[in-house]
Amino acid sequence: MTHPAQIKIPATYMRGGTSKGVFFRLDDLPEAAQQPGKARDNLLLRVIGSPDPYAKHTDGMGGATSSTSKSVILSKSSKADHDVDYLFGQVSIDKPFVDWSGNCGNLSAAVGPFAISCGLIDSSKLVQNGMAEIRIWQANIEKTIIARVPIVNGEVQETGDFELDGVTFPAAEVPVEFLDPASDKDGQGGSMFPTGNLIDELEVPGIGTIQATMIDAGIPTVFINAEDVNYTGIELQEAINGDPDALMMFERIRAHGALKMGLISELGEAENRQHTPKVAFVAKPQDYIASSGKKVTAGGTDLLVRALSMGKLHHAMMGTAAVAIGTAAAIPGTLVNLAAGGGEPKFVTFGHPSGTLKVGAEATRVNGEWTVKKAIMSRSARILMEGVVRVPGDSF
Structure with a gap:
């Protein structure tokens, strides 16, 4: 043949x-x-x-x-x-x-x-x-x-x-x-917060009602508090990726977040839209040892963030999710901002499984709507x- x-x-x-x-x-x-x-x-x-x-x-x-x-x-x-x-x-x-x-x-x-x-x-x-x-x-x-x-x-x-x-x-x-x-679908200049809220009550069957900040900046992202799903924010990959129940829980949160953000019209569509939205959990700073063995100190970070991508906890942080983190941190009242101590920070350094990353965003409020001019970070x-x-x- x-x-x-x-x-x-x-x-x-x-x-x-x-x-x-x-x-x-x-x-x-x-x-x-x-x-x-x-x-x-x-x-x-x-x-x-x-x-x-x-x-x-x-x-x-x-x-x-x-x-x-x-x-x-x-x-x-x-x-x-x-x-x-x-x-x-x-x-x-x-x-x-x-x-x-x-x-x-x-x-x-x-x-x-x-x-x-x-x-x-x-x-x-x-x-x-x-x-x-x-x-x-x-x-x-x-x-x-x-x-x-x-x-x-x-x-x-x-x-x-x-x-x-x-x-x-x-x-x-x-x-x-x-x-x-921030998202600007069809040039209509829609809000970077698709629900119109800085914090929503997200109902997830089998999990309950949890607070969520759902933002579309860099990439659509659903942020939740680590403590609301019984985590601390210092978890490394294996703590999540080695637990099928945890992965299923985060996927359920992601799917219901996608539905509430208007990214999908029914839950079943989430399975074929794995790249977006992301789901991430945030916490206030604390000391931990990163996957590389590096010591990350509470004093060296503004907040902790763990994010999942394509159904698994990311080993570091997705660049687009970092844009969402920087943007949400700059806007008073979001879960990310509150985890970082409030205020209107121009830059934040957050801890992730591999260490830390600094990201900045310029956010302003115009006619009651938050806008972000740009987000900045360095890569190689x-x-x-x-x-x-x-x-x-x-x-x-």
């Missing part, structure tokens, strides 16, 4: 922040996958190695975690005053679908370096030495991201001494700004491998 040969597709494997994924130029994809649809999804599933009932991604480029089952497609921007269009696909590990409903904040830091390295940025935008400002159009959520990429001798500087908790080795710092990160990025990825010719 004759089987189709494998085909080669130019690709780059990159780390951005605490995530990594397979990056493509849109024009390098097979013609059938250059448009949204089944062919593109099937191609990315095969590249990553999903769906994998063994949850190992042995036959693909994925790493069998939400942080490493990612794909990125870039092209020269179709938008005025932007340099590159960035499309993100979160590939499910055990199911045959790609979730296009949100952004990856961590990989956002790798978009500028990749775009420069693969020739997508006009030479007039670049410098011989210094910082290149790359304006990115995030196509999933239709928002602008600005990445400042260090350049040395005309090339992207990837090595450096910037340390990021959740990443083993230091690298060059890439400051990233997420402009106007590095090319891990470049060349071609191979997939069977009939896989898409």
